[in-house]
Structure formats: C-alpha cells, structure tokens
Amino acid sequence: MPTMAGRAQRADDVARPGPAGSSPASLRPQGAPADAPNSGSERLLPLLHVENVTKRYGATTVLHDVDLRVADNEFLTILGPSGSGKTTILRIIGGFESIDRGRLMFDGRDLAHVPINRRPFNTVFQDYALFHHMSVRKNVGYGLRVRGTPRQDIARRVAEVLATVGLDEFGDRYPAQLSGGQRQRVALARAIVCEPRLILLDEPLAALDVNLRAQMQRFLKDLQRRLGIAFVFITHDQEEAIVLSDRIVVVRDGRVEQDGTPHEVYHRPRTSFVANFLGENNLIDGKVSGVDGGMVRVETPLGMFAGTASGPVSVGRPVLLAVRPEHIAAAPGGANEIAGTVTDIRFLGPTATLDVSPTTAPRLTIKLRQLGGAVAMAPGERVTVSWSPADTAVIAQGPTEPGRAGSAPP
Amino acid sequence: MTGARSVLPKLAWHTANLGLPVIFVLAPILSFILISVWTLDHGHVIARFTLANYAAFLTDGGYVSVYGTTVLLSLEVTILNTALASAVALFIFRRAVRIRFLLLMIFVLPLFMSYIIKVYSIRGILGQRGLFNEGLLALGLIGQPIGALLFSRTAIFLTLAILYLPYAVLPIYLALDRIPANYPAASVDLGGRTRDELLHIVAPLAMPGIVVAAVFTFVLTFGDFVTPQMVGGTEGFTFGRIVFSQFGLALNWPLGSAFAVILLGTALMAVALAGLFLRKEHIR
Numbered sequence: 001m002p003t004m005a006g007r008a009q010r011a012d013d014v015a016r017p018g019p020a021g022s023s024p025a026s027l028r029p030q031g032a033p034a035d036a037p038n039s040g041s042e043r044l045l046p047l048l049h050v051e052n053v054t055k056r057y058g059a060t061t062v063l064h065d066v067d068l069r070v071a072d073n074e075f076l077t078i079l080g081p082s083g084s085g086k087t088t089i090l091r092i093i094g095g096f097e098s099i100d101r102g103r104l105m106f107d108g109r110d111l112a113h114v115p116i117n118r119r120p121f122n123t124v125f126q127d128y129a130l131f132h133h134m135s136v137r138k139n140v141g142y143g144l145r146v147r148g149t150p151r152q153d154i155a156r157r158v159a160e161v162l163a164t165v166g167l168d169e170f171g172d173r174y175p176a177q178l179s180g181g182q183r184q185r186v187a188l189a190r191a192i193v194c195e196p197r198l199i200l201l202d203e204p205l206a207a208l209d210v211n212l213r214a215q216m217q218r219f220l221k222d223l224q225r226r227l228g229i230a231f232v233f234i235t236h237d238q239e240e241a242i243v244l245s246d247r248i249v250v251v252r253d254g255r256v257e258q259d260g261t262p263h264e265v266y267h268r269p270r271t272s273f274v275a276n277f278l279g280e281n282n283l284i285d286g287k288v289s290g291v292d293g294g295m296v297r298v299e300t301p302l303g304m305f306a307g308t309a310s311g312p313v314s315v316g317r318p319v320l321l322a323v324r325p326e327h328i329a330a331a332p333g334g335a336n337e338i339a340g341t342v343t344d345i346r347f348l349g350p351t352a353t354l355d356v357s358p359t360t361a362p363r364l365t366i367k368l369r370q371l372g373g374a375v376a377m378a379p380g381e382r383v384t385v386s387w388s389p390a391d392t393a394v395i396a397q398g399p400t401e402p403g404r405a406g407s408a409p410p
Numbered sequence: 411m412t413g414a415r416s417v418l419p420k421l422a423w424h425t426a427n428l429g430l431p432v433i434f435v436l437a438p439i440l441s442f443i444l445i446s447v448w449t450l451d452h453g454h455v456i457a458r459f460t461l462a463n464y465a466a467f468l469t470d471g472g473y474v475s476v477y478g479t480t481v482l483l484s485l486e487v488t489i490l491n492t493a494l495a496s497a498v499a500l501f502i503f504r505r506a507v508r509i510r511f512l513l514l515m516i517f518v519l520p521l522f523m524s525y526i527i528k529v530y531s532i533r534g535i536l537g538q539r540g541l542f543n544e545g546l547l548a549l550g551l552i553g554q555p556i557g558a559l560l561f562s563r564t565a566i567f568l569t570l571a572i573l574y575l576p577y578a579v580l581p582i583y584l585a586l587d588r589i590p591a592n593y594p595a596a597s598v599d600l601g602g603r604t605r606d607e608l609l610h611i612v613a614p615l616a617m618p619g620i621v622v623a624a625v626f627t628f629v630l631t632f633g634d635f636v637t638p639q640m641v642g643g644t645e646g647f648t649f650g651r652i653v654f655s656q657f658g659l660a661l662n663w664p665l666g667s668a669f670a671v672i673l674l675g676t677a678l679m680a681v682a683l684a685g686l687f688l689r690k691e692h693i694r
Contacts, residue, residue: 116598117600117603123595123599127592129592131596142597143602145606146603147601190600
C-alpha cells in the first residue's frame with residue numbers, strides 16, 4: 001500500500017534524470033544536496049563497506065557480488081522478500097557467516113580476521129535472544145560484564161541505558177515478566193550498552209502486533225537519532241522501510257536491486273521488481289522512441305507516453321513505465337492520457353481506488369487512488385484518466401540488468 | 411445442573427489416574443512402613459507395634475557404619491559421574507546438530523542392555539586374569555596382576571560409576587539441548603568469550619539437568635545391591651545388600667522393612683535437597 005503523499009517534495013526529483021542511479025552509494029552527509037560533487041577523492045569513507053561479497057552454500061550462491069556501504073549515523077534498511085539473502089548479509093556483517101569472495105571493511109580496516117566478539121557491532125536478534133535466566137539488569141549489563149567493567153560502572157551504565165529506552169523501573173524483572181514491546185526495548189538496551197558504532201537489527205518488529213509496531217518504529221527512529229549510531233535494519237515490510245530509513249537497499253535473490261533514499265526507491269524504481277515490491281504501481285510495457293534530456297518518449301500498446309528516466313536509456317530500448325495509482329487523475333489534462341471505462345470502485349476510508357480498463361486494451365486495468373474516499377462516478381462510466389510525465393518512471397528492461405549496474409562500485 | 415452424567419466419567423478418569431499409582435506404588439510402600447513397626451517372633455511376623463527394628467539400626471552390629479560408608483560411596487560415584495556426564499553432555503552438545511542424536515545414542519546404548527550382562531562384562535575386565543590386568547602385563551607395566559581391582563570397594567565404585575553414567579548424561583544433555591540456539595550467538599555478539607558463555611549461559615541453564623543427574627545417580631547407587639554382591643566380595647557390604655539380605659536370607663521382614671524405610675528416607679532427602687536447590691531457578 002502506498003503511504004507516501006509526497007507530491008510537493010517530488011518537485012526536485014523530477015529535474016534530475018535519476019541522480020540516485022548514478023550515485024548509489026549515497027555517502028553524502030545527511031541533508032546535503034543529493035547532487036553534491038561526488039568524485040572519488042572527495043568521497044567520505046563509509047563506516048562499513050560490504051565489498052562485492054559473494055556467499056555460497058554448497059552449489060547454491062545466496063549472495064552475488066553484494067556491495068553496500070553504511071555511513072556513520074545512518075539508518076540503513078535492507079529490504080527484500082524472504083529468501084532474498086538479507087539475513088545472510090546481516091549475519092556476514094555480524095561475523096556469523098564466512099565470505100566466499102569479497103571483503104568486509106570497517107573504518108578502512110578489513111574485518112576478515114576479527115572474531116565476532118571483537119567486532120564493534122551489536123545485534124538485536126529477531127526473537128531478541130534475551131537470557132531468560134537473567135534479570136533485565138543482568139541482560140543489559142552482560143556486554144559490560146564480559147568485558148570486565150567494574151561493578152559500579154556497570155550499574156550506572158545499565159541504569160542510564162534503561163532510562164534511555166524507558167524501562168527504568170523494570171531492572172529487576174525477568175524477560176518472561178515483560179510484554180513484547182518491553183522485551184524489544186531490553187534487547188535494544190543490551191545492544192547499545194557497549195556503545196557500538198553500528199547496530200544490526202534482524203526484523204526486530206516482526207513479532208509485534210500492528211499498533212505496537214507503529215509505536216516501536218517511532219521509538220527506533222527516535223533512538224537512532226538520539227544515539228547517533230548507525231543502524232542496519234532488516235525487514236521485508238516495505239512500509240516500515242520507507243518510514244524508518246535514511247537509505248534503503250532493496251535485495252532480491254542475493255542481488256542488490258536498488259540502493260537509494262526512500263524517495264528514490266519509491267518514486268524512481270530502477271527495476272520492475274522494485275516498482276512492484278514497494279507499494280502499488282501501474283506497469284506498462286513499451287519501447288523508447290525519443291530521448292530529450294531526462295524526458296523520455298515511450299511507445300506502448302496504449303499509446304505514446306512521456307516519462308522520466310531512472311537510468312540511462314536509448315532509443316529503441318525496451319522499457320517499463322511505472323505510474324503510482326495516486327498520481328493518476330480521473331480527468332483529462334495531463335500530458336499522458338488514456339480513455340477507458342470504470343470497472344470497479346472500492347471505498348477504503350481515507351482513499352478510494354478505481355479500476356479503469358482502457359478502450360484500446362480492455363483486458364488491462366489501470367488503478368487509480370483518489371484522496372478523500374468519495375468518487376462521483378459509477379462502474380461502467382466512460383472516463384479519461386491522465387498523469388504527468390514527472391510521475392512516470394521509465395525503467396530500462398532487457399539485456400543489461402539495471403539493478404546491478406546501480407550497485408556497482410565507482 | 412450439569413448433573414451426575416458428567417460426574418461419572420470424571421470419577422472414572424480420576425480413579426484411573428490416581429487409583430493405579432495408589433495400588434502399585436503407595437500401597438506397597440505403606441505396607442512395608444507398616445511391617446517395619448511389627449515384631450518378628452520365632453520366625454513369624456506378628457502385628458505387634460515395636461520400634462525395636464529402628465533401634466537395631468542404631469545399636470546393632472555396625473549397621474550405622476555400613477550406612478555411612480554406603481552414603482560416602484554413593485556420594486563419590488555421584489560426584490565423579492556428574493562431572494563426567496557434564497563433560498560428555500557438553501561434548502555432544504558442541505557437535506553439529508545432525509550427529510548429536512547419534513552420539514547421544516552411543517553414550518546411552520548401555521541402558522538397553524541387561525544389567526547382569528554388564529556386571530559380568532565388567533568382572534571380566536577387572537578380574538585377576540581380566541582384560542585390564544592382562545593388558546598391563548602384556549605391556550610390561552606391572553609384574554603381577556593387581557588383585558584389588560575386583561572384589562573390593564574400588565571395584566564397586568568403578569562398576570557403579572560405569573553402570574549409571576548414562577542416567578546422568580541423559581538429563582544433562584536434555585537441559586543443554588533446551589538452551590535456545592541464539593543464546594550463544596547473543597553472548598558472543600555482546601563480546602563474550604567461550605568461557606563467559608560456559609559460565610553465564612550454559613552452566614546456569616544446565617543446572618537443573620545436573621541436579622537431576624546427581625539425584626538419579628545417588629538414589630540408584632545407594633539402593634543397588636547386585637553390583638556390590640557381584641564385584642564387592644566380602645569387602646563390599648553396602649546398605650542395599652543388608653536390606654536385601656534381611657528379606658532374602660535372614661527372612662527378617664520387619665528389620666528389612668525398617669532398613670528399606672531408612673533407604674527410602676535417604677532417597678527422599680536427596681530429592682528434597684535437589685528441590686530446594688532448584689527452587690531458585692527461574693521458570694520461564
């Protein structure tokens with residue numbers, strides 16, 4: 001479900017024909033303009049660099065040349081369906097899995113021979129892995145205790161961290177006496193107590209119910225800002241990824257499909273998979289018939305449409321047009337228009353969706369999403385729908401895989 | 411009114427649940443507790459109340475000292491076996507998941523064999539011309555066979571330890587097996603070394619299994635009378651043998667029953683101690 005209503009913000013995206021694609025590593029400091037100079041020498045060193053990592057289990061390759069960088073203080077989400085290899089990436093960073101090819105660089109240092117317990121990261125496990133035989137205080141203090149921190153320092157630091165996660169009163173409880181959300185906070189407290197440079201979070205919100213999850217998302221985001229620690233967060237939930245992240249790395253079948261800000265991956269998908277996986281999209285096959293700067297003209301069975309390229313395209317190249325349902329108006333007027341018949345209207349509360357079948361291709365369906373939920377139309381009515389070229393992502397198809405090009409190091 | 415109709419099946423169910431243990435466990439125990447306060451008169455058991463049987467335990471022919479040495483022997487076996495079994499269980503636990511079950515089966519395989527056969531095998535190994543002595547002789551490590559290996563307290567100690575080891579391995583391994591796989595991962599992730607994991611995670615979580623193993627070993631070895639008889643010779647006079655001899659040889663059922671009650675009391679004390687110890691453990 002698309003949840004972003006970012007029409008106003010998109011204005012600056014439109015002017016640039018896919019800067020996200022050309023600078024996938026996105027190492028600029030937060031808030032800096034996206035098209036800041038990004039030449040090799042001026043580039044900031046990433047905190048963590050997963051460098052062209054390949055991982056095999058026997059004959060199966062689960063990660064193909066995965067390359068991703070985590071900047072200091074960054075909230076990075078690795079997003080992908082189950083079996084995409086996202087957990088394997090996390091386990092490799094944590095040190096729980098070996099690498100068949102590639103490197104893992106941290107602060108310019110190769111981590112190949114750094115054992116798990118010496119890595120300056122901590123993990124929040126999917127089911128928290130809280131030690132059930134230890135009190136909350138003991139759990140949180142564990143990392144300090146095994147480092148030989150003096151007792152009174154442990155007590156002070158644990159109290160601080162428990163206050164940070166809002167569990168000051170719960171130090172003497174046992175994990176079994178806590179709710180799901182509280183356990184989650186204990187797991188976070190335990191991970192941050194040793195002041196790691198990076199925290200790895202393996203789908204930590206998956207076990208929580210919907211309301212609690214929204215609450216924990218806000219908490220996580222807020223905590224990450226306050227601490228200034230880089231978070232590498234794993235999820236299969238695209239909404240969660242969009243809400244939380246500074247940057248999203250979309251993975252599928254052990255490959256990076258796209259790497260960019262939530263805006264970039266949502267509005268400028270570089271592959272059909274990304275276009276489908278994050279929210280809803282209307283996808284139309286076509287062929288490039290003209291390129292004019294960032295503007296691309298595409299010939300499709302439904303007519304000629306204009307769109308904005310997410311990556312390099314040339315005339316004659318097969319492409320996919322992606323248009324969000326919320327960007328299509330049920331009225332003529334945009335540069336891209338289709339005439340058709342309303343086949344279905346669904347009221348969803350704050351919004352309503354319309355299905356329109358084009359007159360020239362009645363078996364296709366164009367989905368529209370209207371704000372306000374009231375639609376002054378009925379099924380069977382004839383309608384002309386329209387949308388702007390700026391809202392049309394042109395995704396290159398065919399021989400080269402655009403997703404991989406986007407993740408290659410410079 | 412849910413009525414009598416639903417009461418009847420319930421009653422039958424409770425009778426089956428409680429009745430069978432009452433008939434087969436509680437009744438025999440109660441009967442020998444009862445006989446232990448009866449009198450033996452010219453070879454006949456008479457239902458006349460007396461505490462003479464218990465008094466005999468305290469005053470007559472060194473029963474107390476046999477009791478004492480048996481407790482000591484059982485404690486020694488318990489300590490040795492709990493330590494050995496902990497090591498074995500930990501060894502199995504540290505192997506790859508798919509071979510763990512196989513290894514466990516190998517270690518508990520002796521449980522499936524006849525007790526008597528095992529004791530005879532051990533006799534064959536420990537005897538004057540047994541495997542052990544012959545081996546040492548052949549290697550030239552000793553000049554003549556070590557006689558003390560069999561028909562001695564050492565022989566009982568060794569045999570009991572060998573026989574009852576699987577009973578200690580099993581509960582400890584099961585406790586280890588219940589440790590969630592991500593606890594060790596979390597420990598090392600937080601900077602813990604193998605030592606920290608053993609000390610703070612594995613040991614506390616294995617403790618219930620270790621305590622059960624200790625109780626099993628103590629109770630089983632304390633009551634055993636076959637091993638002491640078969641490998642103990644004249645030196646191996648344990649409390650279990652005394653109980654057996656009162657029933658089987660002296661036909662003094664009241665005295666035997668009194669000793670059996672003392673044996674039961676000792677076992678219950680071991681269980682109670684274990685219970686006290688485990689009460690501190692947190693139940694999930």
